[in-house]
Amino acid sequence: MTTTGLRERKKADTRAALADAVLRLAEERGFDHVTVEDVATAAGVSYRTFFNHFASKEEALLQPDRGPRLVDLLAEQGPDVPLLTALRAALHACLDRLQADGDTWRRVFAVVIATPSLLPRLVETGSADERELALAVAARTGLDAEADLHPGLVAAVVSTVLRVSLWRWHSAGATASLHGLLDEALDAVVDGLPTPTPRRGTP
Template identity: 55%
Template sequence: MTGPGLRERKKQDTRAALAAATLDLAEEHGLAAVTVEQIAARAGVSYRTFFNYFSAKEEALLRPTGGGGSTFGAHLLAQDASLAPLDAARAALHEELSALEDDGAAWHRRLTVIAQDETLLPRLVQLGATNEREMAEAIATRLGQDVERDLYPGLLGAVLGCAVRVTLTRWHRLEGRTPLPRLLDEALDALAAGLPGARPAGS
């Protein structure tokens, strides 16, 4: 008997195959030179099947688990209500980045492709803005504030988005030798301390 669990696993397997094919081809040829037809053929599915999972090849590279966005909101709302907003956000991001690190080798390859392809910049900016908006909305919900009217949710969402981008960039440059959550903590600790002046190298 095939139930929803099996169907969902098959969908996850197909999505993963498409994401892996996109990454492989982007490494081999550059994403700009890769077509959806090539991705579908490499994954062993039809051209139309690709669009059941991703809206474009850029999404298959940048959001390999699908277009539904991050799970930050769910993680944030699950945190203890007594935690300060930044501490709750830190815990939520730890869960997200730990999950990303579970697929660390693929993400390191993906970040290398991204760093080498300037044509991805507009899509990265768009995704960054979307992620920050999602974080701001989740923060507003947790605090009972209005994301349109109140300053704090949007400001914290933007700061968190910046911290995550810097963290991922450092993790990639360090070739994954330092755990992502530790690098995130360094960034958030510096922000919480008010960005104290950095000492010159060698001092």
């Protein structure tokens, strides 16, 4: 491995150690009672090193490079593939990689649910990802992400479908099929969100 490759591997290992430390400490103490100093010490690095990798403990928990970027997975789909087909394939590829580390994501969701202070940061992160996806959709369709409705609307719907599918998966104890939950949500959107038949016993 080259010197550059070793340096990048060491950087990735340090980021992973910091992400693992903040998650473990948040589970033990509650996220609001964990400091950056605590995380750096637990990961065996200096306070300064922490900020070489993350801007905050919130970023270390929510954006630690654990998951794939949906826009990159969309870019892997051929340019002639219809947009919704390409998005569905990209979402499934995203879930494949997320499910490979499903236990970690289940733990992250549990920390977020228990920590109201994380919700604004989660919304901020989701908005940035949604904007990035809107630009990718615009590029794929030849539209303008600023002037045209379609890219932003598609990105918002896809983001919501993914978020709802993940939360349903977590609520089911991470035992349900993520792919099944995703397809159920996508199909409902494509069908125009028909009113479902109430569950038995539901008014």
